[in-house]
Amino acid sequence: MDGVADDLFKALADPTRRHILDELVDRDSQTLFEICARLATKHGLGLSRQAISQHLAVLEAAGLVRSRRQGRYKFHELDTRPLEHIVTRWLRPDSPENTP
Amino acid sequence: MDGVADDLFKALADPTRRHILDELVDRDSQTLFEICARLATKHGLGLSRQAISQHLAVLEAAGLVRSRRQGRYKFHELDTRPLEHIVTRWLRPDSPENTP
DNA sequence: ACAACAGGCAAGCCATCACTTGCCTGCAAG
DNA sequence: CTTGCAGGCAAGTGATGGCTTGCCTGTTGT
Numbered sequence: 001m002d003g004v005a006d007d008l009f010k011a012l013a014d015p016t017r018r019h020i021l022d023e024l025v026d027r028d029s030q031t032l033f034e035i036c037a038r039l040a041t042k043h044g045l046g047l048s049r050q051a052i053s054q055h056l057a058v059l060e061a062a063g064l065v066r067s068r069r070q071g072r073y074k075f076h077e078l079d080t081r082p083l084e085h086i087v088t089r090w091l092r093p094d095s096p097e098n099t100p
Numbered sequence: 101m102d103g104v105a106d107d108l109f110k111a112l113a114d115p116t117r118r119h120i121l122d123e124l125v126d127r128d129s130q131t132l133f134e135i136c137a138r139l140a141t142k143h144g145l146g147l148s149r150q151a152i153s154q155h156l157a158v159l160e161a162a163g164l165v166r167s168r169r170q171g172r173y174k175f176h177e178l179d180t181r182p183l184e185h186i187v188t189r190w191l192r193p194d195s196p197e198n199t200p
Numbered sequence: 201a202c203a204a205c206a207g208g209c210a211a212g213c214c215a216t217c218a219c220t221t222g223c224c225t226g227c228a229a230g
Numbered sequence: 231c232t233t234g235c236a237g238g239c240a241a242g243t244g245a246t247g248g249c250t251t252g253c254c255t256g257t258t259g260t
Contacts, residue, residue, distance in 0.1 A: 006115055013113035014248080015106055021190050032207065051249055053207075072206050072257040083187045090121050090180050114218080132237065151219055153237075172227040172236050 005089075008082055011062035017055045019043050021064065024078035031073050032056065105189075108182055111162035117155050119143050121164065124178035131173050132156065 011017055016039075023038050024030065030038070036052050039045045056076055059065040063082045068075045111117055116139075123138050124130065130138070136152050139145045156176055159165040163182045168175045 002115055002118070005118070009109070009112045009118070010247095012109045015102055016248085018102070018105070018109070018189075025190050025192065033205090047248095048250065049207080050209095050251085054248075074207070078190070080190050080192065083190060087183045087187055089118075090125050090178070090183060092125070092180070110217095116218085133235090147218095148220065149237080150221090150239095154218075174237070 005086060007058075007062040008064070008086060011058050011064055014055065014058075016045060016047065016051075017059055019045065020052070020055055020059065021078065024065065024076065029068070029075045029077050031075055035076065105186060107158075107162040108164070108186060111158050111164055114155065114158075116145060116147065116151075117159055119145065120152070120155055120159065121178065124165065124176065129168070129175040129177050131175055135176065 019039060020035060023035055023042075027034075027038075032049065032053055035056075036047070036049055039047065039052065056065060056067075060067060060076075064079055066077050066079050068077060119139060120135060123135055123142075127138075132149065132153055135156075136147070136149055139147065139152065156165060156167070160167060160176075164179055166177050166179055168177060
């Protein structure tokens with residue numbers, strides 16, 4: 001029951017992975033090389049291809065990114081659903097906005 | 101701009117720290133020894149006093165916990181405000197509730 | 201078929217982190 | 231005043247995490 005949240009928070013702990021999520025929000029369904037290039041240009045991160053690949057694996061294990069194979073390309077899609085109910089664990093029910 | 105979120109997500113990355121937040125939700129304004137005892141009994145965590153103290157320091161640096169000194173006791177209070185706007189960064193604006 | 205491209209696998213290195221141990225500071229009750 | 235309790239300050243250790251390097255698989259194009 002906490003193991004699910006464990007992967008999720010661990011995935012969000014790294015700033016590079018959060019930048020990847022930012023990139024996927026800006027443009028969904030990108031390949032590894034696209035993400036690699038955009039992180040280098042827009043965020044100034046000079047990381048190797050494998051570094052991003054491992055980050056994507058962590059994000060995928062957390063359920064935040066789903067991959068879709070197509071030929072030799074592998075497109076990565078963002079899934080923000082795990083994020084929605086993760087913070088309500090500590091938010092008291094006296095807050096104004098809740099429960100869709 | 102990301103340094104603030106960095107402390108926050110790093111604080112949430114550890115399961116013990118999340119359990120501490122759970123305890124403070126269940127009962128606010130506890131001392132270090134109270135938290136230590138309740139983590140041991142309710143969550144089965146046999147951690148030393150300093151371990152919890154360091155975790156509280158991390159949570160305090162993230163702005164999730166504020167401490168209030170009173171005599172030789174130090175009460176720790178939960179502050180969930182940093183949690184509210186942290187996930188909206190990736191939630192697309194097509195969701196029903198947004199835009200402050 | 202061959203070369204270029206997208207991606208994966210696995211071992212290794214270095215930094216950070218969680219936790220412990222030991223000692224030291226204040227406050228409080230006998 | 232002295233004893234005990236609540237907490238803090240290090241320094242040290244073991245483990246985890248992020249990143250690199252090198253090599254290998256599979257797909258696309260000429």
